[in-house]
Amino acid sequence: MTTTVxxxxxxxxxxxxxxxxxxxxxxxxxxxxxxxxxxxLLCRLAAGPVGMSDLxxxxxxxxxxxxxxxxxxxxxxxVVRIPHxxxxxxxxxxxxDAGAARAEATHRAVIAQLDALLTxxxxxxxEQLSTLITDSIxxxxx
Amino acid sequence: MTTTVxxxxxxxxxxxxxxxxxxxxxxxxxxxxxxxxxxxLLCRLAAGPVGMSDLxxxxxxxxxxxxxxxxxxxxxxxVVRIPHxxxxxxxxxxxxDAGAARAEATHRAVIAQLDALLTxxxxxxxEQLSTLITDSIxxxxx
DNA sequence: TATTGTTATACTCTATAACTATA
DNA sequence: TATAGTTATAGAGTATAACAATA
Numbered sequence: 001m002t003t004t005v006x007x008x009x010x011x012x013x014x015x016x017x018x019x020x021x022x023x024x025x026x027x028x029x030x031x032x033x034x035x036x037x038x039x040x041l042l043c044r045l046a047a048g049p050v051g052m053s054d055l056x057x058x059x060x061x062x063x064x065x066x067x068x069x070x071x072x073x074x075x076x077x078x079v080v081r082i083p084h085x086x087x088x089x090x091x092x093x094x095x096x097d098a099g100a101a102r103a104e105a106t107h108r109a110v111i112a113q114l115d116a117l118l119t120x121x122x123x124x125x126x127e128q129l130s131t132l133i134t135d136s137i138x139x140x141x142x
Numbered sequence: 143m144t145t146t147v148x149x150x151x152x153x154x155x156x157x158x159x160x161x162x163x164x165x166x167x168x169x170x171x172x173x174x175x176x177x178x179x180x181x182x183l184l185c186r187l188a189a190g191p192v193g194m195s196d197l198x199x200x201x202x203x204x205x206x207x208x209x210x211x212x213x214x215x216x217x218x219x220x221v222v223r224i225p226h227x228x229x230x231x232x233x234x235x236x237x238x239d240a241g242a243a244r245a246e247a248t249h250r251a252v253i254a255q256l257d258a259l260l261t262x263x264x265x266x267x268x269e270q271l272s273t274l275i276t277d278s279i280x281x282x283x284x
Numbered sequence: 285t286a287t288t289g290t291t292a293t294a295c296t297c298t299a300t301a302a303c304t305a306t307a
Numbered sequence: 308t309a310t311a312g313t314t315a316t317a318g319a320g321t322a323t324a325a326c327a328a329t330a
Binding site for chain 3 (some may be wrong): 180203204206207211214229230231232
């Protein structure tokens, strides 16, 4: 069942790939009772608390948008605001235990679902792809 | 200025890549006075009119969500509803001239912006990447 | 004065459920 | 009855602008 997609320019292929991955991400998030944005927020926090101001950069959101996103996640018991130790204007956002569990489960499910899509890719090609993507594209901070 | 991203599992790399591409897509759409969803809709229509019902599948939206999206795009003069020739319940959605121009310009800008991110990738690697993505991943219809 | 974050406001996007019109 | 699409409703996500508190 090969649907013959003709060879695409790289940028073109990336856009399509990206939309596909987003659909998977959205579908999995939904199954875990999270919006994609909430899921993305939780995943960003999995490695440890992050300041609001850093979060706006990672998520590419205006600060007021982030306020709302964090509000809703906090209301749902997924994250908490921790006062900064010295700067009394600032907060760190941290996962609650429930939030950490949800982040972990959602993350695992996204990976599993994507891996299911990737079964046709040989180990050698997976390695190649991963290396190319990691080194060439993600290595541009922003 | 190499930020040393450690080697990631493929699925992991795809998720990060995808978020990065989405940010570029959103930023470019915005510069062209479109929401990302509107831009995606217009791009889907660039090849010719599409039925509402097909669109819900391509965009992975509920039909009522699509109604709203099309409403707003139509109100902005970007698309029109064309009655189906035989089935009087159905519509084809088509770009207006203005919509086609906007789709074209936005699409070009997205590609250009991504290409700018890809300058560090050698032609050989671009070819490789493109082939891998096209053949292995996008070739799974849905 | 500059920075951190919130509030107020207005849209857009999305889903669910109920509905209309046509097949 | 089934399908194509809309309407009603509610909530989430987003940006802009104005604001408060702290640095």
